[in-house]
Amino acid sequence: MDPHLLRTFVAVVDQGSFSVAASTLGYTQSAVSQHIAALESDLGAPLLTRRPVAPTAAGARLMEHARPLLLRLDAARADLARLNQAPQQGISLACTPLSHPALLAAPLPGDRPSLRVLGRDEALRAVTSGEVDLALVDGAAAPSDPLALADLGPLTTVRVAEESLAVVLPAQHPLAGRPSVRLADLSEAHWIDAPDTGVPLPRLRVAAGTDGFRARTTYEGTDVLTLGALVRAGHGLTVLPDSTARRLHGVTVTAVSAPHIVHRVEMVHGRLPRGAARELVERIGAGEGGPGQVTSPASAPR
Template identity: 60%
Template sequence: MDPHLLRTYVTVARLASFSGAARQLGYTQSAVSQHIAALEQDLGSPLLTRRPVAPTPAGERLLEHAGPLLLRLDAARADVVRLASAPSHGLTLAVSPTSLGPAALAALPPAGVTLRVLGRDHVVAAVAEGAADLGLVDGLAAPSDPLRLPDVAPLTTRGVGEEPVSVLLPAAHPLARRSGLRLGDLVDARWLDAPDAGLPLPQLRAAAGGHGFRAALRYDGCDVRLLTALAAAGHGLTLLPRSAAAGVPGAVAVPVVEPRVVHRVEIVHAAAPPGGAARALLEALATRA
């Protein structure tokens, strides 16, 4: 399967437009049509309906494979380029919104840093593709357990911090006066679904036995302050690391006491040891961990 044809197919399916894909990829519309026809002939199955442009069942299945395959190819290219390139004097650090805690902030060099705030899965992809030298990603885990990160390339991860988690509730909420909360008691509560700004609801479900935690409102963004404002206004509960949940006006942060879970932060880098500013930050974070 030709990866160029596959990339064209993914772009057409994502944009639902042959002409839009041609503009984005820099091809003629005729060339895009030829790419799709060649891929369909190779696989022996129609992949797209034309009016409207939409994946067929076979096309949907191909899309499930295409993203990881193309990311793996981009990661391989970036890995080879890294080996042939001199270390950069600057540092590009990809971070998920709640991964850059006090210890990481203190370890940042005084100059030459570019921060890219991304969704958790996109942090890993940015490092794999060479768009970032290092990544900081976070999630909910049992104490000392590693995070379950997508397997997109030969990457190295290392834990650099753990802290308790708290449920953020409006100050007038009936549970706001509690000294601690069990996640199991909150499975039927109204929750904010903010997969990139807060701790994702699937992680809460997994920690509490695999059910409940229905969303009252979904927030597709990375602004933690907006997420906490939504919680304070009563639009739903959210789970955050203790440092991010503390001191929110109009809200109360109540610690989770059961099950024993923590907010874990890991640093991600390519399999080859980084150099320059990236190595210095890696060593500084390891020292503080």
């Protein structure tokens, strides 16, 4: 399967248009049509309907494989490039919204560090493809357990910090006066689906062992203050790190008593970088006076 044809197919599905995909990729529309025809011939099945442009059943199945395949190719290219890469004086970081405070308490090494705040999947893709030196990602996990990261290639994780989680409720919520609450007791409440800021609802379902936690509101941004405002206005509940939750105004914060899960921050990198990026990894790993560290392939089973 030619990866160039596969990239064209993904672009057409994403854009819902042959002409827009051609413009995005820098091809002619005729070239895009030829790419799709060649891929369909190779796989022996129609992949797209033309009016409207949409994946067929076979095309939808191919899309489930396409992005991971292309990302693994990008990861291989980035990993090989690192072998001959000269040490960098600067450092580029991708961080999820609730991960970087754990790192920024001390100065970053190197000249002109750059920081990009991205969603969890985007941050992992950025470090896998070599767009950034390092990524800081966060999520919910059992105490001392690593985060369950997607299998995106040969990545290594280093623990940065852990802290307790808390439920954020509007001040008028019936459970607002409780010092702690079991997640299962809130499974039928209204929730905000904020996968890149709060704890994702599927993770809460797994932790609490219930099919509840249905979204009343969806928030696709990365600003925790906006998420807090949505809770305050009664649009639903969310779960955040305790220290973050207590900085929000006009809401009530209740500790999670069960199950015992924590908010965990990990640094993720590919082949151990050199220069300023390596200095930062080693500083986190040394953990003098701070959190310990655990390294493991991010693609290993969790």
